[in-house]
Each structure stands twice: as C-alpha cells, then as structure tokens.
Amino acid sequence: MSDPTITAALRQRFPDAILAAHQYLGQESVLIKREAVREIAQFLRDDPRLQFDFLMDLSCVDYLKFGRSLSSAPTLTTPSPLPYYMAPKPSAEPWQRGVSSDAYRFEVAYHFYSSSHNHRLRLKVPLTAADPALDSVTELWAGANWFEREAWDMFGVTFAGHPNLRRILMYEEFKGHPLRKDYPVRKRQPLIGQAY
Amino acid sequence: MSMTDTETRHMFLNMGPQHPAMHGIIQLILELDGERVVGADVEIGYLHRAFEKESERGPYNNVMPYTDRLNYVSPLINNFGYCLAVERLLGIEATERCQYIRVIMSEISRITDHLTCVGASSMELGAFTVFLYMIKAREWLWELVEAVTGARLTISYGRVGGLKADLPDGFADRTRKALQEVRKVLLECDTLLTRNRIFVDRMQGTGVISKERAISYGITGPFLRSTGVALDVRKANPYFVYDRMRFDVPTGEHGDNFDRYLVRMEEMEQSMRIVEQALDGLPGGPLNVDHEGRVLPADVMVDEAKMGRVAGFKQIRVQVDPTLEGSTRGPHDAVNANEKRAVLPAKEDTYGNIEGLMHHFKLIMLGHGIRPPQGEFYSAVEGANGELGFYVISDGTDRPYRVRVRPPCFPIMSAVPELITGDMLADVVPTFGSVNMIGGELDR
Secondary structure, eight states, X not given: OOXXXXXXXXXXXXTTTEEEEEEETTEEEEEEOGXXXXXXXXXXXXXXXXXXXXXXXXXXXXXXXXXXXXXXXXXXXXXXXXXXXXXXXXXXXXXXXXXXXXXXXXXXXXXXXETTXXXXXXXEEEXXXXXXXXXXXXXXXXXXXXXXXXXXXXXXXXEETOTTOOOSSSOTTOOSOTTSTTSOTTOOOOSSOOOO | OOGGGOOOOOEEEEEOXXXXXXXXXXXXXXXXXXXXXXXXEEEOOTTOOOHHHHHTTSOGGGHHHHHHTTSTTSHHHHHHHHHHHHHHHHTOOOOHHXXXXXXXXXXXXXXXXXXXXXXXXXHHTTOHHHHHHHXXXXXXXXHHXXXXXXXXSOOOOEETTEESSOOOTTHHHHHHHHHHHHHHHHHHHHHHHTTOHHHHHHHTTSSOOOHHHHHHHTOOHHHHHTTXXXXXXXXXXXXXTXXXXXXXXXXXXXXXXXXXXXXXXXXXXXXXXXXHHHHHHOOSSSSSOXXXXXXXXXXXXXXXXXXTOOXXXXXXXXXXXXXXXXXXXXHHHHXXXXXXXXXXXXXXXXXXXXXXXXXXXXXXXXXXXXXXXXXXXXXXXXXXXXXXXXXXXXXXXXXXXXXXXXXXXXXXXXXXXXXXXXXXGGGHXXXXXXXXXXXXXXXX
C-alpha cells in the first residue's frame, strides 16, 4: 500500500523542508515545513515516480490536548490499571508525532493517492497556534477547494491563495471554530435566537 | 421597441433547501440565462450534526451509532470502515467468518444504496413505476438486514474486533432467494429504462465531467468509473476478504448521467455475485447449531450465581434477549476476534462468571474501555458512492482523539457547479440525482 521510496524521493528533492518521516502500520507519513507545502504538493503530483493524482482527503487535527489526559472519566485522574489481558501488545510499533505538540498545535494532513502506482502518502504540515496559515493547493487539485474551506470552518486554519475561503458546514454568523479542542462540546450558538 | 433594445438580465434561482428533487436538505443557487444555467453555487451544512466532535467524547464503540447516520442508505459499510481503522490501531485481525459476513453485508448495503439512487432519480424523470419496483426490491434486502442486525437503518452492527452477533438461521437461503427476486426487478427496470427514449434523452450528454476533472476533484466510486477510470478500493487495496472474490469493475466512457446509471446497474449485479461467492465460502459450517444443555434465562442465571450455584454454568446456554441473539458462546467466538482488549465476552461469561463480568466491566465503564496505543490510521473502504475514509487518531486513552471521515459525496458535491453549468435547468435534477448526495455523510 505504501512505499519507502516516496520518502526517499522527497528527502532527496527537498532536504531542508522535511521535518520528520515515519511509517506506521504500513502507512507512510511525511512532516514538512509549511513554507514548502505548495512546492512539495506540485512535486508529488507531477513527478513521474510519484504521480499522486488524487487528493483523497485534507483534514486538520488539533493537538492541544494530545497525551495530556489519560482517561475520559472526569473523576479518574489516573486511569485504573489495565488487566494483563488488556495491556497493549509488546510488539506494538511505537508512534511519534515528530514535532512537539506545544510548539505546533495544529496539523493539516493531506492524504494522497496515486492511481497509476497504487500507493498512498500522508503529508502532514504542523502549524503553530499563533499563526495557523499555509498555502492553498486549490490550483493543483480542484477538490482541495471544499476541503480547505472545511478546515478553515472547523479549525480556523487559513489557506493563502484560496479563491473563496468562507465557512462551509457552519453558518456565516457562527463564532469560533467548533472542532478545536478548546471549543466546548456543549456550547450552543442558535441562529434563530431563543424562543421565549 | 426593437429587439436590440431588449435588456436581458440573469436570474438567480434558489433550488432548495426544501425542494422535492433535493435528496436531503441542500441549496443550489443557480444563475440562469433563460433556461440555461450559467453559474451555480452549492450551499451545504444544513444537516451538520457535529459527528467528528461527538466522536471525540465517548469511548471507541460509542462512535458506532453515529457512523450509522453518515450514509444512512448503506450504514453497514460505514460501520465496518470505522471498525477497520480502530482494529488496525489495536493490531487486531477480525476472524475469517467475521470478514466474510462484513463483505456480505457491505455488498447488500451497496445494492440498497444503488437501488435508492437509481430509483429516486428515475422517479424524478417521471418513471414512478421504476421507483416503486426498486423500493420494493430494497425492502427485501432491508428485511435481510433487519433479520441480521435487528434494525433497518440505524443498525449499529459492527463492533471493534467483530460484530454484534452472528447471522441468523437460514440466512444464506433467504439471501439467495432475495437476490433472485432482486435480479428479476433489475431486469424489469432495465427493460423500462435503458432503451426508454425519454429517459435516455434526459440522461445522455447531461452532467458530463471529464476523467481529468473528476480526478482533480478527488471523485471516486461509480461517479469516477463512469468516466472510464477503473478505480475501486476493493480491487486496488483489498480489505476484508475482497481479494478472494471474483468480480468486475464496470466502467463507462462518457462520464454523463446515463453512464453513471449504467455503471450503477452493473455494480448491483457484481455485488450480488460477491454476496453469492461469500455465502458459498462462508467458513464456520452451519449457523447456530443446537447447543446441548438446558436453556436458562439470563436473570435466573445471575440470581443463581449470586447464591453460588454456578456448577455447570460453563456448559449451560443462556437464553438472552432477542436483541442479543447470536452473541452467545459459539456464534460469538466465530464472529469476534479472540482479543480481550476490544471484544466483549460471550453473554454466558458476563452473566455466569466473575471473570467474564469483570472483563465486560473493564470494556464498558467510562475511563476503562478499549485503549489503542498512540497512533493514527487512515482506513479506506469502498462505500456506495466512492472511497469512504476514516482517519482515526488515538492518544492512548479510551476515546478517539480525532475521527475524521472522508465522505465520498463531499468531493462530488464540490464538482456540482461545474457539472450543471451550461446545461438546462431541467438537467439539474437528473445530474443531482446521479450524484447520489446523502446529506448525512455530506454534512456529518
């Protein structure tokens, strides 16, 4: 499904832009600097060895609370120990994000697929909380248009060069970005006001 | 006043949010020059239910009912796509029987989805008979789904590491019979539609998209295949046991509404082929063979156990509520991975011994539950509309850190302005019908 030569090709072509690269459960991820996203995306699409013609998915992740709590139960500050039969397998692969979640709160993840080579790649662009902005890839893939609008709507990540960066799932009057981890789940913003 | 003085202006027309031909709630803002569409914009989000936000709140298996409500015409595929992602994170491989059942149920769902899509869009073109025939056929398939899962739409049948329950008695025969009936209906509908002058005139050459543009939009599934790209996740990156099934990937060549209709019709036949092969290859022998020993109601079993009368409980089959049928020992072991980190124990064990009860508790109670190690996985399955992706990130706790869905009809909807621009106003309806927009997965 994935192929380590992709990372090698990227490392060779953009030695300075790659922050980290790893393979986890057979899926390859490459973390890059945000300045290079447009250039690397173009390379991924046009290079004959790679030919990633599909932008399958573009999503964002907020790492604000990643690894900070160990349990979903509010009363359990330390989780109850797992019984032996539920402990993670010792053979489990280790996974690392590659960058610090304190420095880089957001991460935009592109899932590319190449129909000619039948391989996939996850390209990840870590972004700081202060300035979550990167270049748009709408000129390379028409499908990025709506995906980027959704990332803006849900996470407040701005895409420079996007032709029409407005909310897509929420309404224009909505305040905040609901999928951010600091947006309360129970918060309501009714559009029609309260019924008295 | 001469003709040259006549001022013409474009008219803006709102189609939807509530329009009989808009499947679900969606607004198309059309710019019209006479009856020709010269520009369009799509407004979505009316059915946004914060699926991704809600998924982050509860334990892993709590996401399952939400996935039912993504593509509510083929909910089983959503269930299994999500299960696949979490199972990979945990390093679990589902049992072979489970994988076969997942294939069977996914394909039945795909047929129901295509039946709905073709039926509804032909109804919008005036072929109401076809709609009724197809809904009748869908009903037979939904009866099968109901027999297996206990519900028609909101089925919640998948579980991380397995399934809710095994197949019921006589399922294979019922399915084979139902498929024969569905085949007859499809033949009838094919006769009614494929050479029907009105239908062909409305469908052929409308809503055309080129191969390159479809790829650029990230369109997958029958929609992409109608443009001539034979891309199918089931073939390209086989999951479950699709690599053992023999089936063809039908493609069109023009990328218009008519080709999409033909691709869907053929895909239903291919899905039926897969179901029949999977039924033949289903491992595990006859289903629900008679267990020996007495049958004891669950509550009696609990009371007996409280008094310490547990001798022989291991051998006794507990009689459970009909909604839990097939999750007792035997069927349970056949469809669920032997994996205590994710799979609930069989009902006899939960009711009958302390280890089983503790295990059940450990998986169900808040703060315990399934805990995959930190990591991420993107699972791609072939949904009825195209690639359905679940990008699940685990932070090591009992609830998913992030569940991202790649809804297959989202990229297709983003291409709708391009599809309808240049066509007549009346062509919007068949084009939109062939998109097969499902509000649940589009807006999540």
